[in-house]
Amino acid sequence: MSLPSLPLIAILRGITPAEIRKHVRALIDTGIAQIEIPTNSPDWLSSVQLALEEARGDAEVGAGTVLTTADVDRLAATGARLMVTPNTDPVVIAHARAHGLDVAAGFATASEAFAAINAGAQRLKLFPAAHFGPGYVRALKAVLPPDVPLYAVGGIGPDNLAAFLQAGCTGAGLGGELYRPGQDAATTARHAGAFVAALRSATP
Incomplete structure (x- = not known):
């Protein structure tokens, strides 16, 4: 599976259809x-779409x-390809894979990570990453398959992104530190720029 050149997932939780185009652009x-547009958004x-x-x-x-x-069925019908979960549900993951979706599955433990991989998840999402810390990532990387991308999600900002990348994460999901409901697209662009700069300074 090929990933976009910058391994950052923008999480636009709470965004509305009236706002989405400007923020995507x-x-x-x-x-x-x-x-990523979470399903608990309006x-x-x-x-x-x-x-x-x-x-x-x-x-x-x-x-x-x-x-x-x-x-999963509703998402697949739109033609979208990315699906992100907050938890490890092998039934949902396998169903999404049967639809050809690119699944980033949420997990907290090594057992959950392997359950997600066995169900077909192509990426893993450690959540909430900031609670566990970079040391936990290093411990996980000692046992997880090296070819499965690991994303840190939850409490990741430009100031701690590098620590998670150095610990072994491929990239990160960007939540409230990137977007909060009601903010304008210029603010989203400014926050996104800070993340991109942090990523580029932390990687060769």
């Missing part, structure tokens, strides 16, 4: 090309906080 123009399905239209193939768009096979 701001993210793409800043260099972030993975965009009319998330419409936002996914509008985000796909705005991205026009320049970003991998999808949904997060996907908890049921019914939501």
